Structures are given as structure tokens and as C-alpha cells.
Amino acid sequence: MEQFIKVRFGDAPCDSFSVDVDENGKLGLDVLGLRTKILSRLKLPPDADLVLTYYDLEGDVVALHEDGDLHAVMERRPEFLSICVQMRLKKKKRRRRQEEDQTTYLKLSEAMECLEHICTRGCTIVGPYDMEPTKMKGPCSKFSTCKGVQLLIHHFATCKKRVNHGCLRCKRLWQLLRLHSSICDRPDSCRVPLCRQFKLRMQQEEKKDDARWKLLTRKVLKAKIILSLISAPLEN
Ligand SMILES: [Zn+2]
Ligand SMILES: [Zn+2]
Ligand SMILES: [Zn+2]
Structure with a gap:
């Protein structure tokens, strides 16, 4: 046999x-x-x-x-x-990949923070649509990330391809908005565009890539906790 x-x-x-x-x-x-x-x-x-x-x-x-x-x-x-x-993968390689992933999640988590403060109180040149540009706050402490998010928003507002699901940069902003929505815990008062809509849509439809998103969300949330621990003022 x-x-x-x-x-x-x-x-x-x-x-x-x-x-x-x-x-x-x-x-x-x-x-x-x-x-x-x-x-x-x-x-x-x-x-x-x-x-x-x-x-x-x-x-x-x-x-x-x-x-x-x-x-x-x-x-x-x-x-x-x-x-x-x-x-x-060899241990070293695996560790490096984990570290790279961790950096990505921290970056994403920073981008989430920036998206939130841009949409609530504005940051340098970009802010809520109903806010006077002069009232916007100055550059935040994470400005290198924040500027990237601002450029994306600015691009999105002017991109000609936006109607047909947009270009790659537009898609990137969509992803950030969607990610925000999946970790946002106050969608009713949230000022980030589409936050509530995304939440509703996610609840309604069982997406094929749902598991992947859930994993990403969990990792970004974890990075967010780490980030807030790092940047929290030390108690004396
Ligand atoms: Zn900012
Ligand atoms: Zn675009
Ligand atoms: Zn939100």
C-alpha cells in the first residue's frame, strides 16, 4: 500500500x-x-x-x-x-518584523490621535469646516505625523478622482477614517467625518476582510495604550 x-x-x-x-x-x-x-x-x-x-x-x-x-x-x-x-522565520528576522509592525501600529495610532484633534480643534491649517482658520490651534507635538494626515485631508478635498473611490492617497484617508471609526468610543458626538456612518455600515454588513480589520484595530488600540503610557505626564 x-x-x-x-x-x-x-x-x-x-x-x-x-x-x-x-x-x-x-x-x-x-x-x-x-x-x-x-x-x-x-x-x-x-x-x-x-x-x-x-x-x-x-x-x-x-x-x-x-x-x-x-x-x-x-x-x-x-x-x-x-x-x-x-x-x-529565523528568530532575529521575526523580532525585526515584530518591531517594524509595532512601529507601524504606533504610527497609525498617532495618526488616529491627529485625525481626532484636527477634526475637533484644528491644527495649523486644517480643521473642522465650521471653524475659523484663525481659531485653529498651533502645531501639535506630533506634527510630523499630523502634517501627513493634514496633507491627506487637503488632497482628499481637492482630488479630481475622489468620486470614483479616488486615488491611492484618497484611499489611504478612507482607511484612516474607517480605522478611526472602528476604535472610536463616542460616535454620537464625534466630529471625525463619516465616523458614525462607518460604524453603522460595519455593524450591518459582515465584511469578508472583517477578521483582518479586527486584528488591525486590536493592534492599533494596543499601540494607543502604549503611546498614552509613554506620553502621559509623570506623577510626582
Ligand atoms: Zn496636530
Ligand atoms: Zn485622491
Ligand atoms: Zn469617531
């Missing part, structure tokens, strides 16, 4: 091979052997740190860490064992 194994790795075309199975239904390879076989078939460096997973009958992703996992799969005698391969 033999077991057909299909291997998916990123965008590469599926690879498949077969492995002998003994009369007890046991695969001729243990997890280590399977790993080595996959490494050589995918022509990956032998020290690459692979994460192997497969979809079980219920459609859940299950990790193939140890031989026990493999036995459990084989007990179900699948027609095809479809394995998904991912490469674990």
Missing part, C-alpha cells in the same frame, strides 16, 4: 509523492523523515525550519509536530494527505 501526499508551499505549484504504508497502516516515514523528504523535494536548505500543517476532515488546521500527530492522521486513512508547508 502507499499513501499519496500532496505538498503545498506558498505560491509554488503543488508537489505530490507517495510513501509506502505497512500492513498496519503505518507510514514508512516518521515526521523527521517526512520533513527531510519535503525539504529535498522543495529544494530548500536542509536547516530550514519548516512548519507542517494539514486540514483535518472538519477543515481545521492541525499541526504535524511529532510522530503521534502523523499516526492520528493515518488512522483516518485519507485518500490524499494534503500538507501545507510554511517556513518559520
Whole structure:
């Protein structure tokens, strides 16, 4: 007997091979052997740190860490064992990516703060539509970020493509507005444009990218907490 194994790795075309199975239904390879076989078939460096997973009958992703996992799969005698391969990033690389992500979230969270104060009390040249330009507050402490947001707003107000969902910069502002709306806790009195509309729309429709947004929202909220801890005046 033999077991057909299909291997998916990123965008590469599926690879498949077969492995002998003994009369007890046991695969001729243990997890280590399977790993080595996959490494050589995918022509990956032998020290690459692979994460192997497969979809079980219920459609859940299950990790193939140890031989026990493999036995459990084989007990179900699948027609095809479809394995998904991912490469674990090296620790350093992973940490750097986490740090980069964290910076992005902090930046986004700063942008959220700026968007709010621009829309409530104005900042240098941009402010609420019903506010006199002379009444607007001076540059805030996060002006490098704030200026970027202001330029986006200014662009949005004048962009010719705005009607057809706009250009990339317009889209960027849409995203900021939407992100604001998803973390805003006082939509009824909020002065940020479209805040309430976005909230209503998000409640009404189950978006496909909802999970992604929720994750982003959570991360920005977390960054916001960190930011407020950093910038809070020290108690004496
Ligand atoms: Zn500002
Ligand atoms: Zn535009
Ligand atoms: Zn709001």
C-alpha cells in the first residue's frame, strides 16, 4: 500500500509523492523523515525550519509536530494527505518584523490621535469646516505625523478622482477614517467625518476582510495604550 501526499508551499505549484504504508497502516516515514523528504523535494536548505500543517476532515488546521500527530492522521486513512508547508522565520528576522509592525501600529495610532484633534480643534491649517482658520490651534507635538494626515485631508478635498473611490492617497484617508471609526468610543458626538456612518455600515454588513480589520484595530488600540503610557505626564 502507499499513501499519496500532496505538498503545498506558498505560491509554488503543488508537489505530490507517495510513501509506502505497512500492513498496519503505518507510514514508512516518521515526521523527521517526512520533513527531510519535503525539504529535498522543495529544494530548500536542509536547516530550514519548516512548519507542517494539514486540514483535518472538519477543515481545521492541525499541526504535524511529532510522530503521534502523523499516526492520528493515518488512522483516518485519507485518500490524499494534503500538507501545507510554511517556513518559520529565523528568530532575529521575526523580532525585526515584530518591531517594524509595532512601529507601524504606533504610527497609525498617532495618526488616529491627529485625525481626532484636527477634526475637533484644528491644527495649523486644517480643521473642522465650521471653524475659523484663525481659531485653529498651533502645531501639535506630533506634527510630523499630523502634517501627513493634514496633507491627506487637503488632497482628499481637492482630488479630481475622489468620486470614483479616488486615488491611492484618497484611499489611504478612507482607511484612516474607517480605522478611526472602528476604535472610536463616542460616535454620537464625534466630529471625525463619516465616523458614525462607518460604524453603522460595519455593524450591518459582515465584511469578508472583517477578521483582518479586527486584528488591525486590536493592534492599533494596543499601540494607543502604549503611546498614552509613554506620553502621559509623570506623577510626582
Ligand atoms: Zn496636530
Ligand atoms: Zn485622491
Ligand atoms: Zn469617531
